[in-house]
Amino acid sequence: MYKVLIADDEVLDLEGMRMFIPWTELGLEVVAACNNGFDAYEVLKDGNIDILVTDVHMPSMSGLELARKVQETEGCGDLRVIFVSGYQDFHYVKQALSLRAYSYVLKPMDDAELVEALVHVTKELDEVSRRQEEERQWREAARRSPHRHQQLPEPVELGKHTKLVQEMIAYMKEHLHRSLTLKEVADRFAFSPNYLGLMFKEEMGVGFSEFVITMRMEKAGELLKDPKVKIYEVADQVGYRYMPYFSRQFKETFGMTPIEFRRQR
Incomplete structure (x- = not known):
């Protein structure tokens, strides 16, 4: 399962995401739910998180600042970020795009919209995993055999x-x-x-x-x-x-x- 961190300073929204999104059915596990950016950053820094779902506007450290800080942190570069926000302001959307956000879901949130974004990001992570496994097999076969054209494993046979x-x-x-x-x-x-x-x-x-x-x-x-x-x-x-x-x-x-x-x- 892919690991998810959710962050939102609104307790009702935070609990709503935990309870009403079918995480397990999507092949996802919520490993932490934080109500501020600082706690979320500590989890991201220490844990192997695949997806961050964060509110844009949080006090002290906003979701945008959190995403920016994570991008600068070693080992967190492959994190997929989904922003949720009550702000349709283009300024926020533009910043989210500059941070390579995977999706931007508006509040009041439609669960189906967030689920759709999660489905897409999960498929992308599956594809990345598949490619990485193919690359690993290819390198391993090439390392073991001087005749790699004939002896590569079936998934990546040349x-x-x-x-x-x-x-x-x-x-x-x-x-x-x-x-x-x-x-x-x-x-x-x-x-x-x-x-x-x-x-x-x-x-x-x-x-x-x-x-x-x-x-x-x-x-x-x-x-x-x-x-x-x-x-x-x-x-x-x-x-x-x-x-x-x-x-x-x-x-x-x-x-x-x-x-x-x-x-x-």
Whole structure:
């Protein structure tokens, strides 16, 4: 079960969350309920908490201050934060977003809304756990065997058609119109960049950056077949904002400029 800490200076709200949210059914355990930010911080600092559900506006230390302080505390960086608040003020919402809040639930609180947020965050934690276990198995198999291509465990067996690589490539194709970094993709799939870069190269035979360039150029070639699409629009759609750089990369790939390529079509 994932461990939850709830914090709210309103005793009725605090007890209401403890009693009326089906924590156990959600695979969650409330390990502490605090009525102020200072006590909550001590629990977070000392305990292995997965989810913090906190009121935004508490005396002495607000929920926002609590979340900010936790972010700066070693070992608490993976905490998921759900804010509850009677304030719809955009100022509070903006601060919550800057603290990477998972959700912002307004009071008077609809239990179903909080439950929905908890369901989503639980699914995300499950996915992170699954990815971490795959990474652990992959590293262990690679450490034990020099022939890791053949002897990786089934969940992460290397091959051209593994589900993970297919998911990654699908994500990359959907986002070719903007900058794509290995870190972004690693964060999206809950892996470390170093591990994902290594695994991707083992799978595809080329590095991440080279593969992205190839995908960009292939899509550019397809788009250039449509004479109604201007060349600068093609460049923009495949993530290039600087035309000379796009033209140079295109020529390196196809042996001709985009204009020459289009004329031949």
